Amino acid sequence: DVKVTQSSRYLVKRTGEKVFLECVQDMDHENMFWYRQDPGLGLRLIYFSYDVKMKEKGDIPEGYSVSREKKERFSLILESASTNQTSMYLCASSPVGGGTEAFFGQGTRLTVV
């Protein structure tokens, strides 16, 4: 079974802190994604990566950056956390190919106070 593991289920951080969310996948997938999910807005893509050290902005990249130094690991960085970044963050991975499904981690519920 494909496994996508996010480092934390729940996080509470203070406004202005730098926050790291880590994601690891064990299926040698080329593509990795970070989404956020908010009530009424659904899943929105923040960033994705199609190879090591390669990244592209999604629909809502402002206030976020990413790092992919190894194929299995994709990190989301909140440079200076704000209360409007309180959300459920979901990491996903998929093999290369447009018709391939993405597999999700269990999610990280981030609260910024």
Next chain:
Amino acid sequence: EDQVTQSPEALRLQEGESSSLNCSYTVSGLRGLFWYRQDPGKGPEFLFTLYSAGEEKEKERLKATLTKKESFLHITAPKPEDSATYLCAVRGGSNYKLTFGKGTLLTVNP
């Protein structure tokens, strides 16, 4: 820009009462349409991929179908454990990303 609209937003069924969820989409060059199930506080769980109009996939009480403009998730004789949010997503020809609908919250009462 790819778009996905799911209806209804919420659906309440009695155990054993069959129904269907709808996913309407617009995409340039469909590479795949995906159905996911999401339980509260958890990540989406993959159910099906459909590639072309006329295709059908089944898993237990669930059956997904695809036309050129929409997909249906048919639920036959649902049980309370089928209660979840069901998400539909598409990937278009020139994109890596999945575009999601907002989901249908299904509640099955015993």
